[in-house]
Amino acid sequence: MSVLTEVSIDTISQPANDHLHGDLLEISMGPHHPSTHGVFRMNIVLDGERVVKLKPVFGYLHRNHEKIAEHETYLGSMPYTDRLDYICSITNNWAYALAVEKLAGIPVPERAEYLRVITGELTRLQNHAGLIGFLLQDMGASGTPLMYAFREREKILDLFEALTGARMMCNYMRFGGCRRDLPSGWMEHAQKVVDGFPRFLDEFERLLRTNEILMARTQGVGIVTREQAINAGISGPMARASGVNYDLRKVDKYGIYDRFSFRVPLGEHGDVYDRYMMRLLEMRESLDILKQAMRDLPSGPIMDPNTKIRNFRPKAGEAYGRIESPKGELGFYLISDGGPNPYRYRVRPPSLINLTLLEQMCLGHNVSDVVIILGSVDIVLGEVDR
Amino acid sequence: MLGNGIIKGLAETARNFFGSYVDKERLTTVQFPEERLPQIEGTRDFPFLVYDGDDWEKGLRCVSCHICEKECPPKCIFIEKSKDKKPDAVGKLQFYPVRFDIDVSVCMSCQICVEVCPFDAIKMDVEFELSSDDRFGGLLHHKDKLAKSNEYYHKIHPTEAAAVDAALAEDREKEKEKQKQAAAAAAAAAAAKAAAAANPPPAAETNTDASSKEETK
Numbered sequence: 001m002s003v004l005t006e007v008s009i010d011t012i013s014q015p016a017n018d019h020l021h022g023d024l025l026e027i028s029m030g031p032h033h034p035s036t037h038g039v040f041r042m043n044i045v046l047d048g049e050r051v052v053k054l055k056p057v058f059g060y061l062h063r064n065h066e067k068i069a070e071h072e073t074y075l076g077s078m079p080y081t082d083r084l085d086y087i088c089s090i091t092n093n094w095a096y097a098l099a100v101e102k103l104a105g106i107p108v109p110e111r112a113e114y115l116r117v118i119t120g121e122l123t124r125l126q127n128h129a130g131l132i133g134f135l136l137q138d139m140g141a142s143g144t145p146l147m148y149a150f151r152e153r154e155k156i157l158d159l160f161e162a163l164t165g166a167r168m169m170c171n172y173m174r175f176g177g178c179r180r181d182l183p184s185g186w187m188e189h190a191q192k193v194v195d196g197f198p199r200f201l202d203e204f205e206r207l208l209r210t211n212e213i214l215m216a217r218t219q220g221v222g223i224v225t226r227e228q229a230i231n232a233g234i235s236g237p238m239a240r241a242s243g244v245n246y247d248l249r250k251v252d253k254y255g256i257y258d259r260f261s262f263r264v265p266l267g268e269h270g271d272v273y274d275r276y277m278m279r280l281l282e283m284r285e286s287l288d289i290l291k292q293a294m295r296d297l298p299s300g301p302i303m304d305p306n307t308k309i310r311n312f313r314p315k316a317g318e319a320y321g322r323i324e325s326p327k328g329e330l331g332f333y334l335i336s337d338g339g340p341n342p343y344r345y346r347v348r349p350p351s352l353i354n355l356t357l358l359e360q361m362c363l364g365h366n367v368s369d370v371v372i373i374l375g376s377v378d379i380v381l382g383e384v385d386r
Numbered sequence: 387m388l389g390n391g392i393i394k395g396l397a398e399t400a401r402n403f404f405g406s407y408v409d410k411e412r413l414t415t416v417q418f419p420e421e422r423l424p425q426i427e428g429t430r431d432f433p434f435l436v437y438d439g440d441d442w443e444k445g446l447r448c449v450s451c452h453i454c455e456k457e458c459p460p461k462c463i464f465i466e467k468s469k470d471k472k473p474d475a476v477g478k479l480q481f482y483p484v485r486f487d488i489d490v491s492v493c494m495s496c497q498i499c500v501e502v503c504p505f506d507a508i509k510m511d512v513e514f515e516l517s518s519d520d521r522f523g524g525l526l527h528h529k530d531k532l533a534k535s536n537e538y539y540h541k542i543h544p545t546e547a548a549a550v551d552a553a554l555a556e557d558r559e560k561e562k563e564k565q566k567q568a569a570a571a572a573a574a575a576a577a578a579k580a581a582a583a584a585n586p587p588p589a590a591e592t593n594t595d596a597s598s599k600e601e602t603k
């Protein structure tokens with residue numbers, strides 16, 4: 001049985017002078033291909049080495065997150081959100097906490113807001129550092145950039161472990177604040193990491209930014225135009241690489257983001273190189289925000305005293321909380337019927353929606369380009385499949 | 387010049403390679419089983435039960451209230467409540483768990499059981515070398531394996547344990563105070579009763595005493 005029942009070769013018009021081109025070849029890439037991110041499969045039809053049709057197949061990592069959440073208490077879903085985009089759990093917590101806070105009208109103390117910004121921006125740093133490492137690994141820069149990136153990422157994960165108890169499954173936010181205050185010595189340690197980070201960025205830029213091979217492989221590959229990005233609802237660094245000036249930290253100003261001055265880098269071409277540079281530039285802006293937040297961190301409570309941890313029942317209603325996660329707009333849509341668990345719970349995952357343009361990006365490119373185009377989208381299958 | 391970028395990048399790699407011999411910053415790996423990084427204090431992985439004193443069966447703080455069992459998101463805790471009561475570490479009669487199991491293969495280390503426990507009885511461990519050749523029995527931890535002393539808790543999370551101990555001591559102090567008051571009230575009530583036996587009493591007063599005692603429990 002053909003794996004490509006839906007994408008039959010017959011549906012694709014054969015080139016006119018058939019004897020010159022030969023047969024079309026269908027290959028199934030994944031779900032275990034090591035350079036595809038996670039268990040994700042692409043059914044690709046090739047003409048020579050050129051992609052003429054691509055069909056993404058996902059769902060291998062479906063864990064029924066939304067339905068489980070409808071049977072959990074509101075708090076009980078919080079640790080599950082860690083496992084959506086398992087690279088950056090804190091921003092997932094934040095988006096969910098924001099949605100519930102909107103739903104129940106819970107205020108967040110000042111210090112907790114600052115802690116959220118600090119941990120959220122650290123998450124962005126470690127996500128982008130990891131991503132550019134993976135992306136370059138996909139391009140065939142075996143090991144070296146990935147190890148450099150992971151060396152820096154590990155320092156941030158150590159900070160998370162000291163603060164939240166876990167490197168990746170942080171489970172840090174609570175409705176109306178954060179779970180734990182900074183332990184002693186954390187701030188000094190974090191300051192050291194933040195101060196040392198630009199050195200890594202410089203090093204990384206020296207390493208590969210002007211590398212001719214990298215430029216040849218990435219420039220003009222996987223182009224998303226501004227119009228395409230807007231029409232497809234692309235968000236995050238990927239939209240900004242196409243020149244769409246849309247950053248929820250500026251647009252929504254959720255939390256206390258209106259207090260910080262930072263710039264939103266924008267790309268021009270929307271190709272893989274722009275998306276790669278976008279991450280490097282965004283890390284510098286994140287460092288700016290971190291410096292300001294760490295300087296201004298006030299003292300005070302970190303939890304709203306009126307919010308109960310058990311028997312939490314928000315009044316009936318609905319709310320949508322969204323944040324600028326490192327991958328794009330991450331939203332949680334909740335409907336409450338007044339019970340202890342949500343009536344409806346829906347996640348708007350940035351990875352999934354950014355993936356919708358995959359075929360348009362890949363058409364006409366080589367198979368090896370498909371790998372780096374997928375890498376530059378920055379997907380985490382935990383979030384795509386939920 | 388073509389190739390300039392590649393040379394620049396290779397120079398960076400070389401700097402890292404030679405730097406790793408002199409700079410600790412550039413060589414961050416350790417040879418794991420022989421060498422270990424120092425434990426980070428906030429680390430958590432799986433829950434354990436705290437007991438006071440020397441005998442784990444007597445000193446278990448858990449009173450089998452089932453709150454953690456209900457709140458646990460993946461439902462990995464199984465508790466069976468006792469029929470009788472036993473004195474706890476401070477000598478108060480309490481229920482105790484006849485069975486307290488945690489299925490470590492299901493637990494996702496979210497720490498919600500710790501947050502909801504009103505008795506500071508369950509805390510997060512740092513023991514991660516738990517592999518077992520029996521994937522059902524070996525990963526279902528019973529209360530004898532889960533029970534760990536307060537000293538151990540102090541060893542792994544010193545700051546947190548000190549705060550918990552201070553809060554518990556304060557609670558126990560209050561409890562004692564209350565007991566004393568209750569005893570005094572009971573004595574007063576008894577005296578009143580004795581007096582009432584001589585004279586016909588105002589019944590309401592003893593009643594309120596009894597209900598207030600109920601509340602202190």
